[in-house]
Amino acid sequence: xxxxxxxxxxxxxxxxxxxxxxxxxxxxxxxxxxxxxxxxxxxxxxxxxxxxxxxxxxxxxxxxxxxxxxxxxxxxxxxxxxxxxxxxxxxxxxxxxxxxxxxxxxxxxxxxxxxxxxxxxxxxxxxxxxxxxxxxxxxxxxxxxxxxxxxxxxxxxxxxxxxxxxxxxxxxxxxxxxxxxxxxxxxxxxxxxxxxxxxxxxxxxxxxxxxxxxxxxxxxxxxxxxxxxxxxxxxxxxxxxxxxxxxxxxxxxxxxxxxxxxxxxxxxxxxxxxxxxxxxxxxxxxxxxxxxxxxxxxxxxxxxxxxxxxxxxxxxxxxxxxxxxxxxxxxxxxxxxxxxxxxxxxxxxxxxxxxxxxxxxxxxxxxxxxxxxxxxxxxxxxxxxxxxxxxxx
Ligand SMILES: *Cc1c(COP(=O)(O)O)cnc(C)c1O
Numbered sequence: 260x261x262x263x264x265x266x267x268x269x270x271x272x273x274x275x276x277x278x279x280x281x282x283x284x285x286x287x288x289x290x291x292x293x294x295x296x297x298x299x300x301x302x303x304x305x306x307x308x309x310x311x312x313x314x315x316x317x318x319x320x321x322x323x324x325x326x327x328x329x330x331x332x333x334x335x336x337x338x339x340x341x342x343x344x345x346x347x348x349x350x351x352x353x354x355x356x357x358x359x360x361x362x363x364x365x366x367x368x369x370x371x372x373x374x375x376x377x378x379x380x381x382x383x384x385x386x387x388x389x390x391x392x393x394x395x396x397x398x399x400x401x402x403x404x405x406x407x408x409x410x411x412x413x414x415x416x417x418x419x420x421x422x423x424x425x426x427x428x429x430x431x432x433x434x435x436x437x438x439x440x441x442x443x444x445x446x447x448x449x450x451x452x453x454x455x456x457x458x459x460x461x462x463x464x465x466x467x468x469x470x471x472x473x474x475x476x477x478x479x480x481x482x483x484x485x486x487x488x489x490x491x492x493x494x495x496x497x498x499x500x501x502x503x504x505x506x507x508x509x510x511x512x513x514x515x516x517x518x519x520x521x522x523x524x525x526x527x528x529x530x531x532x533x534x535x536x537x538x539x540x541x542x543x544x545x546x547x548x549x550x551x552x553x554x555x556x557x558x559x560x561x562x563x564x565x566x567x568x569x570x571x572x573x574x575x576x577x578x579x580x581x582x583x584x585x586x587x588x589x590x591x592x593x594x595x596x597x598x599x600x601x602x603x604x605x606x607x608x609x610x611x612x613x614x615x616x617x618x619x620x621x622x623x624x625x626x627x628x629x630x631x632x633x634x635x636x637x638x639x640x641x642x643x644x645x646x647x648x649x650x651x652x
């Protein structure tokens with residue numbers, strides 16, 4: 260079974276590029292150039308230097324002793340929470356800004372829901388002195404004030420999306436519209452392994468620095484290159500794709516994906532795409548998404564903004580379809596409990612997205628000798644208000 264993208268931009272039955280004709284030249288320019296640019300030694304050198312000196316990589320692989328005792332296995336945390344800007348998203352935005360420069364682009368656009376991807380994009384635009392416009396639903400602008408201010412402080416322009424439900428999908432539509440109207444000088448930075456080919460493959464490759472580091476870090480600490488399990492939360496799926504990447508073809512490494520169950524799969528307030536979704540087209544690719552009988556996208560719910568997405572990327576739809584990854588649905592309450600547990604046992608306040616991955620261990624049968632890596636995708640500072648409202652600590 261092949262898990263990486265094929266030459267037509269597909270992962271099994273999923274993927275492709277379902278885009279309006281007007282967008283075709285932009286996407287095609289990217290498709291024709293991304294691999295050659297990324298594989299160029301001077302690109303790799305600049306990318307690696309920024310990951311090291313600006314982002315702070317390699318991120319540590321930390322053997323969490325007390326968490327290990329709690330779950331009865333050897334539990335490592337891959338510390339993406341220690342990256343500059345507090346999550347894995349910066350790995351991708353650094354890569355895409357370098358790529359945009361080499362394509363001669365003068366302006367960056369992005370869409371953002373909770374603002375995390377918007378902040379990571381505004382950050383690299385400031386770093387490179389490139390104009391940055393971030394589209395954000397008007398409702399989200401009010402919900403995510405601190406991130407809006409961060410983006411502005413970093414010099415980005417935040418444009419409200421006023422149509423539809425005024426949330427992420429409307430911001431995406433606005434960004435696409437802008438890109439169609441400015442095809443020559445603008446690059447659109449997508450923040451996860453979603454969107455038309457080649458975005459899912461490109462983003463997965465930028466994030467694959469995570470599993471690349473895990474290989475030598477595990478060798479150093481465990482005397483073996485691969486773990487028994489890799490556990491990651493899945494919104495669109497970029498931190499999961501990056502932590503699975505170099506292990507996807509090794510069936511001895513079990514892949515576990517934690518989805519946001521929200522208030523429960525049957526509650527009507529959920530984002531558990533593999534349980535509730537059906538094949539369809541979202542954000543330019545064929546994938547699994549939550550939709551009504553007549554194909555309208557269903558508004559998702561999760562307590563964590565980063566997992567509040569009605570689909571998953573095509574790679575993950577394929578990993579699910581092929582049975583390569585096990586998907587576990589974690590409710591808001593289970594995630595909050597696991598997040599608080601990590602605070603108490605390890606002195607690490609995780610992003611609530613990442614807490615979903617920790618909670619998944621409660622639903623796995625583990626043996627003492629099992630080696631697990633949990634990808635700790637981000638830190639919890641941004642979620643302090645949610646922790647306070649939830650209470651119970
Ligand atoms: C955005 C985000 C996610 C979800 O995005 P993926 O593309 O699924 O990785 C998960 N964790 C954190 C901390 C995030 O900011």
